[in-house]
Amino acid sequence: MTATGYVRPASIAEAVAARAAHPDWIVLCGATDLMVEAPLRPAPVGVVDVWALAELCGIAEVDGGAVRIGAATPWRDVVTSPLIAARAPILAAAAREIGALQIQARGTIGGNVGTSSPVGDSLPVLLALDATVELASPRGTRRVPYRDYPTGYRTTALAADELIVAITIPAAHPGARQLWRKVGTRRAQSISKIMAAALLRVEAGRFVEARIGLGAVANRPIRAAGAEAAIVGAPVGEATADAAAAALAAELTPITDVRSTAPYRLATVQQVVRRFVLEASSPSSPD
Amino acid sequence: MRSSDGSLIEVHLTVNGDAVRRAVPPERTLAELLREDLLLTGCKQGCDQGDCGACTVLVDGRAQLACLTLVVAIDGATIETVEGLQQRGRLHPLQAAFVAHGAAQCGFCTPGMLLSAVALLRASPRASRDEIRAGLAGNLCRCTGYVKIIDAVEAVARGDDEEPAP
Ligand SMILES: Cc1cc2nc3c(=O)[nH]c(=O)nc-3n(C[C@H](O)[C@H](O)[C@H](O)COP(=O)(O)OP(=O)(O)OC[C@H]3O[C@@H](n4cnc5c(N)ncnc54)[C@H](O)[C@@H]3O)c2cc1C
Ligand code: FES
Ligand code: FES
DSSP states (O other): OOOSEEEEOSSHHHHHHHHHHOTTSEEESSOTTHHHHGGGSOOOSEEEEOTTOGGGOOEEEEGGGEEEEETTOBHHHHHHOHHHHHHOHHHHHHHHTSSOHHHHHHOBHHHHHHHOOTTOTTHHHHHHTTOEEEEEETTEEEEEEGGGSEEETTEESOOTTOEEEEEEEOOOOTTOEEEEEEEOSSSSSOOOSEEEEEEEEEETTEEEEEEEEEESSSSSOEEOHHHHHHHTTOBSSHHHHHHHHHHHHHHOOOOOOSSOOHHHHHHHHHHHHHHHHHHHHOSSOOO | OEEEESSOEEEEEEETTEEEEEEEOTTOBHHHIIIIISOOTTSOOSSSSSSSOTTEEEETTEEEETTTOBGGGGTTOEEEOGGGTSBTTBOOHHHHHHHHTTOOSSOSSHHHHHHHHHHHHHHOTTOOHHHHHHHTTTOOOTTOOHHHHHHHHHHHHHTTTOSOOO
16 A cells, blocks of 8 residues: 555544544554555555544443443453453454454454445444444534445445544343354355344333344345334244344345355355244243 | 644553554554564464464453554553564563474464463463363464363463473
8 A cells, every 4th residue: 555645643533533634544544444445546645643542442341231332442451351241242253253353453443334345244233233434524413323334235324524532332221132153165264255234122021122234135234124123023933033034135235256156145144043933932041 | 632733643561561652654553563674573474364273463461362452452461472472581481382382383373372462471370271271262272272272281380381392
């Protein structure tokens, strides 16, 4: 990668000002996506480097049990955070499977959200947990529900002069089950064939809450609205698992590419979601 | 705020205990700095895109990929490379174990493997075989000598190889 301009802001305010002053410069964080893509793209005019910008790093509890994760927080810190383990265990599970340790030391949540690849492993989790993205610009701060953030193939709601500041995960109902599954070629260092994340809650034998986030089955990470509708209000058990799988067949049109085929992707996502429903149906295992 | 407009940026690093001061362009990677400027060629560039782990070095104690790391982004960091593992001519216990267990074939992946293993055993000195496998998962060996590599690290974790080979 070659770039002529370089700035390393010391605060969010400085970063926002730098972004406004240089709308054609790119934001660089851990660089694990940008360095790989660099040879394939025109050289950036300049770089706003937010790696290790203290105000963008760290994981903290905010208003009533929500968890706020700074955009420049590397995956390793997500993996080892007791707060994430308690509140968003599937985010830790997804983070543990991103690349290998070296990538987790440098790759960040803000970078995963920024790249917005259909195979970004944390993104289905952010959908299932109903996360919010906090964005800053000279016009102030705005919060976007993560489900409205990806707008197409690697396109997002981020404006040209905006900075991703943090991701916030609201407190889940204590009875909710969180489930995650990545299917790839091997355990480490592999790009997913499919990923699925779910938050499911059962009360008195019926599903009362269902959010399912899927990756690598569309041009962007998506919620499985049809499967969710098939689950909410339905009783626990096989019939609901089958109904969810049937709904997925109706709503998904995955593609065939170098990593997998359309039929494999659909069948695997159906199987994973079936298992999620069955797992959440069994009263015994509180994880 | 640090900024530059086309000029070089001065960076301070500690590399294997020595203070290093260099003016670099923003795109200079740590792998290029180590190999070309400091002649520390133990840092190998296998794929140059994050997949193989051959360029693994320790940055502030964490195993990281020198090929993806921009020097300007790690101003002030402490770097450890394979060249810094020996102490006064005596091999690091992991290096000795690699020798004793025949854990290097062509040797290209060895520096990266060693540094991942160093980071792992510092964090968890009695790491289990599974933890070792997970700790080395980001390092590929194209000679596929994984069993002996894991044996060597496990021997150190178990305390078998306390006396380094001569
Ligand atoms: C070998 C290898 C294996 C990988 N494996 C996986 C994997 O298994 N799963 C997976 O999901 N990903 C994987 N990745 C991709 C990558 O590591 C992740 O997407 C990571 O989270 C990116 O974070 P980063 O900080 O390095 O991003 P960067 O490369 O620094 O930035 C990525 C994008 O986000 C933008 N950006 C970053 N921060 C901000 C901000 N604060 N505000 C606005 N824009 C911002 C940048 O402009 C850029 O467009 C892998 C990469 C490599 C090299
Ligand atoms: S050379 Fe850096 S990971 Fe392959
Ligand atoms: S010894 Fe040859 S690559 Fe590992």
